Structures are given as structure tokens and as C-alpha cells.
Amino acid sequence: MSKKISFLDRMFWITESQANPKHVAALQVLEIPQDAPGDYVEKLFLELQSFSHAVSPFDCKVSSFLRYPIKLTPIKQIDMHYHVQMHELDDIKDKSALHSFVAKLHETWLDRDKPLWQYHVIKDKTNQGFAVYIKVHHMCGDGASLVRMFLKGYSEQANGHDFVPVWASANPPRERSKQSIFKQILLGVWGFVITIKDLVWILFRLLLKLFRINQDYMPVPFSGTKTMLTGQVKKGRVVATLDIDFVRVQTLSKRLRASANEILLCAFDIGTHRFLKDYGHSFKKALYTNMPINLRKPGEITAGNKIAIVPVQLAFGEKDPYLRLRQIIENHRVVKKAAKASHPSAFSYYTLLIQSFSTLFEVLHISDWVRPIGNILVSNMPGPPSTLFFKDAKLLSSYPISTMTPGGGINITIFTYNNTANIGIVCCDSNITRLEPLAVYFQEAFDMLEQSVDDTSLSVDDIGEKVLEEDNCAL
The missing domain is CATH 3.30.559.30 (Nonribosomal peptide synthetase, condensation domain)
Known part of the structure; x- marks a missing residue:
């Protein structure tokens, strides 16, 4: 079912350029469970790729006319090799190296012929932890709505069996109050x-x-x-x-x-x-x-x-x-x-x-x-006050990384977590x-x-x- 796009959401698409992509992102640092096997991150990556059935808006691409976005239209097949990728660094605890790598991921825009999101799993050679870099187009939501959306993929307890990532989690329909056409x-x-x-x-x-x-x-x-x-x-x-x-x-x-x-x-x-x-x-x-x-x-x-x-x-x-x-x-x-x-x-x-x-x-x-x-x-986005888990991996921190506003400057985003x-x-x-x-x-x-x-x-x-x-x- 197609989804309408508001005028404000359309603006993020219309004003986007290769020099100034309009996606927002989060860099999350996670802890590998103590009893996890040596190939834990590789298995997690393959499991994430197996969730090829996505829900709205993760299964939708933008339908446009002369570059003007009309609506979000569901597609039949999700390219999971594009949407979920894995990379390797020597040590993700090396903040400078991690920042440089994430900056390279952040500067490129999302493929406009696909649903506007990506998950990048970043493992390190020491196997002491891993990171996830997530980016999604700003037209899909502002900070408050995106935080609420992505928290559905996390739980307060380690959950190794009933785990479902956010793009495959069903969205319950919101109840809307019925009003007469005249009143509307x-x-x-x-x-x-x-x-x-x-x-x-x-x-x-x-x-x-x-x-x-x-x-x-x-x-x-x-x-x-x-x-x-x-x-x-x-x-x-x-x-x-x-x-x-x-x-x-x-x-x-x-x-x-x-x-x-x-x-x-x-x-x-x-x-x-x-x-x-x-x-x-x-x-x-x-x-x-x-x-x-x-x-x-x-x-x-x-x-x-x-x-x-x-x-x-x-x-x-x-x-x-x-x-x-x-x-x-x-x-x-x-x-x-x-x-x-x-x-x-x-x-x-x-x-x-x-x-x-x-x-x-x-x-x-x-x-x-x-x-x-x-x-x-x-900008400040309030988050959960207690520890969360991504499947059975503890979420240590989640750093929001936003888009650049026209005119440049420094963009600082705060996410309060734990x-x-x-x-x-x-x-x-x-x-x-x-x-x-x-x-x-x-x-x-x-x-x-x-x-x-x-x-x-x-x-x-x-x-x-x-x-x-x-x-x-x-x-």
C-alpha cells in the first residue's frame, strides 16, 4: 500500500545533493556476549541479511515525477546485500579510526532507486566488540519519530531467540479519530x-x-x-x-x-x-x-x-x-x-x-x-533510561550523526541513553x-x-x- 509524503518530508528529497545528502544516522557501539563464539559477528550479520521481508517504510522506494516525490511505494524484492553490509577495522576502540571510517560512510547518499536505509555492521579483528552504523533518509522522519521507530529493534533483556530487526517488525496501525468531512x-x-x-x-x-x-x-x-x-x-x-x-x-x-x-x-x-x-x-x-x-x-x-x-x-x-x-x-x-x-x-x-x-x-x-x-x-533526543540489547549484544552507546544544514557549520546531536x-x-x-x-x-x-x-x-x-x-x- 502506497504512503503519502508530507510537504516538509518532500523538502528533504528535493533539496538533497551529492554534496549534501539528507540522511541521518547513528553509530552504535555494542558488546559481544561473554560466551559468544569467535564468529559471533559474522553469524549475526548473516542472520540480519536473512530478514528480507521488510515493512513500511523500509520496503518503500520514492515514486517521483521530474524529481518531485509523489509517494512511497512498496517494492517486491529487498536487496539485502545493499541494505545490510559488513566491514572490518583493526580495533573499533580506536575512536579516531572509527570516526574516520564512519565519516566516509556518512558522506555518500543513499541509492534513490531503493528503500532509503542501510545497516553497516563493523567488526574488529580483536573480536572484543562491534559497532553498527545505521543511516536512513530524513524524509522518513525527524529525530523523535526515528528514535521511536528504531527502539523497536531492541529489548531490555538479552534475547537470542525471538529477535526481529526493526525493518522486519510489524507496525500496529494507529487508531485515528473519525471526523465528519465538514468538520475536517x-x-x-x-x-x-x-x-x-x-x-x-x-x-x-x-x-x-x-x-x-x-x-x-x-x-x-x-x-x-x-x-x-x-x-x-x-x-x-x-x-x-x-x-x-x-x-x-x-x-x-x-x-x-x-x-x-x-x-x-x-x-x-x-x-x-x-x-x-x-x-x-x-x-x-x-x-x-x-x-x-x-x-x-x-x-x-x-x-x-x-x-x-x-x-x-x-x-x-x-x-x-x-x-x-x-x-x-x-x-x-x-x-x-x-x-x-x-x-x-x-x-x-x-x-x-x-x-x-x-x-x-x-x-x-x-x-x-x-x-x-x-x-x-x-538537537536533543531523549532515549531509554536503562540498558538495551540488540538481540543478545549489550548496547553500550548510540551516537546520532545528522545531516548538514545549508550554510554549513557544526551539527551536534545528543541522545540520552542509560x-x-x-x-x-x-x-x-x-x-x-x-x-x-x-x-x-x-x-x-x-x-x-x-x-x-x-x-x-x-x-x-x-x-x-x-x-x-x-x-x-x-x-
Whole structure:
């Protein structure tokens, strides 16, 4: 049975290019059972390939007309040699080697004539563990829906017998409330009117801010700071991963009356400044983040994409980590207030509007000439609080690796699993060859922010910010 595609989902297909594929991925590190045979990974790989009967959307390819996607259409035969592959590394505990290998897998786009997903099993010669790199096209869902989808292939107990991978797991039909056609039309028209009204109000408020009439609103698009990592997105990726104890994040969040996202944003901001300063960059204004906002209602479990991505200004001019955090909290909550005051669809259309301009700049190859929407994109996906098993292999960590937004920058995605923030970092490799130092800076920045609560003498020192005298007076 064919499946319709929403307009937002279609955008991920239309704007995709070889230089900027629109798939998202996860790098999962797993532990081989203690009593497993020496060929455990090889047998698991063959077992995975044997599940050749897939369910929606894993059995569907995109039917398109003149490159415009129309619907997802089921196919009769799944090419399991394409969808499930195995590779070998010397040692998957060598993070640098694992990151480099995964970056090569991540830079290539999915075959458009096949269902839009792949599983890559990565074994090592020491047979101490293995990894799985999973990628799926962004048009199949956003972070929340994809996490929910893939968790169906895991269990809370080791299960060596009744294991079924996610692409072969049956999806129970969702119960839909029945409404009369008249009511559906009426609600649709009313929702459209409210959406357009709120969208016009958003654009009007931004216009007032642009002319400095009302500064108490979210940032004007394309106000980001140009850096060596922003500009035209090109083929080639660098990847790094990081683990931060999420219990520490939550404890610090309560002490500082900040959200976990705001705590981590502050660490990412400081770390990114340090990393770019290593390459000789200096800053005359704040960096910006692209902040995804989940537009689903509480309890809503719809598939597909239902998010808005809006810019948020980060910190500038303060060396005290705590004071930088307070700046970020204030800037973040200005945007959240604007989102709450508008219809969710209005923010979704606003995202489409500014992303369309950004995509146009990328298609015209002029992204190097305009300011980016943001310097880093940070998203957070809550995961299970306890240990999971993939068949009988323990899942040690799961690092999300996202796509690149037009205009470049660094994409940071957080997956909270088993009281740990598993953080995946990706950007283009045009000007850098590795991201591991950035991951170290993130960890050190978080440690410093945590310590600054009790030690007011701590400072981020010189992170390349050039503060003018009038800026000092304003602060």
C-alpha cells in the first residue's frame, strides 16, 4: 500500500545533493556476549541479511515525477546485500579510526532507486566488540519519530531467540479519530487562517527588530557569524563522538535553574570558540545556534517530520562561564516565548521559508557570500533510561550523526541513553581533518561550568572574542 509524503518530508528529497545528502544516522557501539563464539559477528550479520521481508517504510522506494516525490511505494524484492553490509577495522576502540571510517560512510547518499536505509555492521579483528552504523533518509522522519521507530529493534533483556530487526517488525496501525468531512474542512480552513495570521506576525516582529524598533524578539535570520566551518556545503565529512554523564548535567541544571539543553549549549559555545581560535579565528560578535523545536503536542506519536528550526544567539563578551550561561538562557527563552505565542504550523512554515532561502543560496553556490543562519545546530533526543540489547549484544552507546544544514557549520546531536549523553558531532572536512579536539573542548567546558558554581575565579580566558569599549560599557 502506497504512503503519502508530507510537504516538509518532500523538502528533504528535493533539496538533497551529492554534496549534501539528507540522511541521518547513528553509530552504535555494542558488546559481544561473554560466551559468544569467535564468529559471533559474522553469524549475526548473516542472520540480519536473512530478514528480507521488510515493512513500511523500509520496503518503500520514492515514486517521483521530474524529481518531485509523489509517494512511497512498496517494492517486491529487498536487496539485502545493499541494505545490510559488513566491514572490518583493526580495533573499533580506536575512536579516531572509527570516526574516520564512519565519516566516509556518512558522506555518500543513499541509492534513490531503493528503500532509503542501510545497516553497516563493523567488526574488529580483536573480536572484543562491534559497532553498527545505521543511516536512513530524513524524509522518513525527524529525530523523535526515528528514535521511536528504531527502539523497536531492541529489548531490555538479552534475547537470542525471538529477535526481529526493526525493518522486519510489524507496525500496529494507529487508531485515528473519525471526523465528519465538514468538520475536517472547517478545522483545516480555520487552522490555515490562524497559521497565516501568526506567520505574518512573526515576519512583522522580525522586521521591527531589523529596523531596531523592538529588540526583544528572536534573532533575524542570516545573522550568524561567518567562520571557516560555515559557507558552501561540500562533499566530505569529519565525525567525532563524546560521552557526558547526564546525571551531572541534570544536577547542574537544577542548581543553576537552567534546562539541560541550555547547560550543554553553553559548553558547546565555549568549546567551539576554543576550537576555531586554534585555527586563528577571532570573534566580533556572538555565535548562533540553529535550535530544533519539537512541534508535536504532548503524547503525539505521528511519524514523519514535525519540527521547526530557528536561530538562537549564544554568548559574547563574558569570560565567567556562569555569566555566559545566563546570556544563553535569556536568548534561548526569548525564542521559546515566541514559539509558544504562535501556532505550531506558523513556526513550521517560517522554518521552511528561511531554509528555502538558505537552500537557494546553496544551489546557486553563493553560501560563502552570505551570513549563515547559525554556526552550530544542536538537537536533543531523549532515549531509554536503562540498558538495551540488540538481540543478545549489550548496547553500550548510540551516537546520532545528522545531516548538514545549508550554510554549513557544526551539527551536534545528543541522545540520552542509560544516564549518559551520547553526543555525535559532524561537519564538512573542507578546512579541517579531525574533530576529536572539539569533543575534548566540549568536555572541558562542561567541567569548567560545573566547577564555576563554587569557584567564581574560573574563566574561559582568551577564546578569540574582540570586545569593543562600547560593548564593555553596554555589558
